[in-house]
Amino acid sequence: VCTHRVRSCSSIRFIKSKYVCVFDKSALKFSHQQRLFRTSAVSRGQIVQFKLSDIGEGITEVTVKEWYIKEGDSVSQFDSICEVQSDKASVTITSRYDGIIRKLHYSLDEIAYVGKPLVDIEIDASKGVAPAEDVVEAPPMSHEEHTHQEIKGQKTLATPAVRRLAMENNIKLSEIVGTGKDNRILKEDILNYLAKQTGAILPPSPKAEIIPPLPKSETVPAPPKDKARKIPVPVSRPIVFSGKDKTEPITGFHKAMVKTMNAALKIPHFGYCDEIDMTQLVQLREELKPLAQIRGVKLSFMPFFIKAASLGLLQYPILNASLDENCQNVTYKASHNIGVAMDTEQGLIVPNVKNVQVCSVFEIASELNRLQSLGSAGQLGTSDLTGGTFTLSNVGTIGGTYTKPVILPPEVAIGALGKIQVLPRFNGKGEVFQAQIMNVSWSADHRIIDGATMARFSNLWKSYLENPASMLLDLK
């Protein structure tokens, strides 16, 4: 440990000779420190008891409702410490000092007394009580900062030693991008900032808050004051990205999806893709849209896709089946409850239209409208979300051509539709014409469905859509 420290000391000497003194001092004083630059473990400051100031209106006691800081945190003057409540007033208590929180005198929901200590703050002894220089400017500004802290919970964090360093070098803390925890400004940040300068003090930036990643100082070129003077070129300076990884637990609905997808993984998927000439269907929909509108229903392509799928399932019922856990039995489902993948705030939800086999295209469209409005409000019910037997996913509304959809257990097949593109195709006479082409990608459970079945189902579905009039022959 000793030798490591000595090495670090010598490297510092090359940056700015001024700082060797500072680090030497700290190196000497705090021999048990593992890392030279983190001084938050230092306990050489004076502990001040910050008392709960007079709230006014003769109030002597309040209830502590929320702490914004915890023991060990750095605070600056005007940072929010806690929220207390007295009868109907909610009061934000802010710090009078810069320092580190050493003790919270109350826990949540405890009664705090006016005039009694609220928190103990350790102030850097050499600095005394909060100098005004580094702390932010005029009242309107501090309002914003205060807000920023209060509402977003962010603080201008820097230990007292770091603040002194900045002050000694005439640096405004608001110009430094903090790379420590919670965008805390560390000694390295000050050093890096100084290292980038060629001696000129950069003009203060007009921002009122600390902005995290991609520090602006990276892109600010050092203005050459004297062109004749040789500007030292930094030796292969690596790009510093100060973004931080963020880890969150997977909960709720997403956790359940993990389970579903793991189950889906057990299904041997095979894919089958094709392209559909939508030219006639596009025209048909244009004609029928206003009629549906009159009846108060928005008509998309999905009702056609869904109905055609149901007609296909009548011929190939194995695609509307379910395999039991041990793969011993196949259950052919009587109802065609066709699921429609929906992208909502919660994530990928799949409500289904029940009994498509007995619904008209209009009825399907109407039901889809209902499900869509519930979906966007996050209010789909249990029955809407259960009982599905076959799924269609119209990812083409977002984009894409061919995809590899994942089957949603306990189903055995799924279809994903790409976007409709205008592409050149040859007609029967060998002439090139404009066709509206959409791609479909099917996935099926290869344990009970073979390629030929999938292909025939797809061809039938395709023929219904390419020639919508043919649907009339088979509609029940």
Add this chain to the structure above:
Amino acid sequence: MVLQSSLKNCLQLSCILQAPKAGFRSTASGGLIMQSTSNDVYQNLAVEDWIHDHMNLENQQVLFLWRNSPAVVIGRHQNPWQECNLRLLRQKKIKLARRRSGGGTVYHDLGNINLTFFTTRKKHERMENLKLVVKALKALRPQLDVHVTDRYDILLDRQYKISGTAAKLGRTAAYHHCTLLCNTDKFVLSSVLKSPYKGLKSNATPSVPASVKNLFEEDSSLTSELLLDAIAEEYATQHRIDRHINLINPADETVLPGINNKAKELQTWEWVYGKTPKFNISTHFNIAYKDSVLDVKVDMDVKHGRIEVCNIDLPEQWLPPALCSELMKNLTGSKFCPNETTALVTTLLRACPQDGDLQSRWNLLCENIKMLM
């Protein structure tokens, strides 16, 4: 910037507004009266935040007048499950908002007016503000029996509460807001403010229920507009300022920079529900299934609006234990919210054995659990 024309006097805000951050300037120093053109509770609460954070109140005080379309507003540290009937709110599409000031839960609709008095922290005087309101009411209708209690309520006829108060004190600024019941739907009010949720244990600030009455019931010539005008007039007189009411559009970023972000934040689930102090729900319900009735015990700890600990006690073998523990495991960490729970349980069902009976039991159990949310 286009202001809506109205019967009230209104000034083009661009005339009085020199620099937004420096504060609004009125034609006379000392005070400013503003009224919101919006009935959206979130936007109006956002305006309160904005004024509190950005306006310089050293040399002037501000009165902000606003009304909301149906909404329930809970205090900063309250528990919505404890305070209101969330099921009814969802059904009737009544909004739920959490304000930043303390105090209890209120029901707002267009028949209720909100008044916010902004001052510096030193000049924050709730009693004086309420006396001003009473003075305005008496000036309008001298026969009205209204007075201020020491709990900062305004009572009509010595027994009916017509106004409730709450306050927020910051470092240098403070505000006091209060309601005034002109012509609110009392039936909806009493039904939404009654919580159906049993077995809740929490340290959240409880509301104190009170008998209420509308001023309209006392004197049918009183309307919200009349009352707003009277209060504005009294305020103008006391602060020696012009009786101009400045209309303010809470969606206008040019006048109120950053306001839309404030409004958005107030609508997030994390603020409305997530700020609920930790609570425990310990209850039971009966499920009637086929020929039997079974008793299910539920015990959950909810922190930041999410289920931290989940225990569901079922009679043995009614559901396979593996399935039951799967449910509890997945509910842990999930939002205490019926919609989130629906998405969760229906997705879990996909990985369950496809036994019709089993699935019916699962659905029945989950529907009952959702009723607790």
